[in-house]
Amino acid sequence: MIVFALRRTLGFAATLLLAALAIFFLLDLLPGDPAQFILGISATPEKLAVLRTQLGLDAPAHERFVGWVWGMLQGDFGTSYTQQAPVAGLIWERLAVTLPLAGLAMILSVLVGLPLGIIAARWRGKGVDTSIMVLAQMGVAVPSFWFGMLLTLLFAVALRWLPPGGFTPWSENPLLALRGLVLPSIALALPQASILARVMRTALVDVRGQDFIRTARAKGLTMGEAIWRHGVRNALLPVLTILGLQLAILITGTIIVENVFYLPGLGRLIFTAIGERDLVLVRGATIILVLAVTATMLLTDIAYALVDPRLRERSPS
Structure with missing residues (x-):
């Protein structure tokens, strides 16, 4: 190892x-x-x-x-041309928005996607399965920024339940800060939850035909009990890889969503710096995104190898 x-x-x-x-x-x-x-x-x-x-x-x-x-x-990313401030400090301030946004979107995608995938696999071929897969296909096809605008029209403009954009600093009011991340996190989570549902369903459908599921059924368990007690754990291996990829996608995907909701995150910082041709700031912020994505993939590979020892035994590299 x-x-x-x-x-x-x-x-x-x-x-x-x-x-x-x-x-x-x-x-x-x-x-x-x-x-x-x-x-x-x-x-x-x-x-x-x-x-x-x-x-x-x-x-x-x-x-x-x-x-x-x-x-x-050495921790010195240079000094911004336009803002005359250390790039590391500017990035750190914006990560206080981007990382919670990506984390909240990840939690929502898992809480929605995995249960829907399990339900679809349990009722494979039935109307519930078909409905969930149709919704999942639509979720994959809908762009996050467009879905975000629809959420804003409904929950911010029509119902006025949530703010349409902007962000209150965590130090001023944590509750208002969290409310400002709800709509963008839902917009980010939609396609990822849809992908998770499809992957989880496929993995469980493959597991349903395994001998240990038939043995569990022979011992008196219902199909739902056999899938929940034995199938889900064995189906999580491919899901683990997808989760690592999705976290990386969510971190980089905040660039567009932050601009839609006027969030002062890392993505909006990069967008503004490009317009001002602040190369030092663009380089520093972009390399941080690359670092986050590659580190996520590294941790995913190691976690996968810990779960499945066969991977590290046969890996040539």
Whole structure:
């Protein structure tokens, strides 16, 4: 297990390095001059040259990349061009919105998706199964931002039960902060719950034909009892992998939903920084998203190997 975890960790580090290279140099190739954007079109060449030197833009690209990576290893993500504040502090403030949003959406998707998948498998081929699968297909097809707008029209505009957007800081009023995350978390959770329901149903349908289910039925258990006591646990292996993927998707998927609901999260920070051509801020925030996704996948691989030892025994890498 130690060797397996070490190999996965080395792959995690290599992925981060490649992602950092791609993020840095692709953003570096974008047209436009950050110094020109900051000073405006009326800036003189002398002022532009001074600001480029202050920002470090006149150094070779490879030197700036090495300095950027070395700084991040020490916790220094640089200073935002436009906000004149440490990037690490700006990211940390926005994670207080993005991480609870992704976590709440994950909890909702599990609480809704897994029970629906179990019910559909229990009544396979019946009307309940067909209805759940039709709803799941619709949930996968509906974009989160469009569903979010429908939720806003219903619960914020028509019923006025929840706020249509914005966010109250946790330190001011935790209850209002949580209320501000309800609608966007539901919008994020819909497609993920639909996928979980389909995966759970498929896994349980496969398990239903196994010998241990027939043995449980022969001992007097009903099909529902056999599935709940013995089938669900064995069907969770493929679901575990999907859960890891979904958490990564939810973290990155907040970018669009945060802009729909005007949430001051990491996704909105990236969106604003791109518009202002604040490359330092874009790089720092993007690498944090990559770190969150790759770390989630690493932990998922290790958790899967702990549950199923066959995976680490036959894994060539």
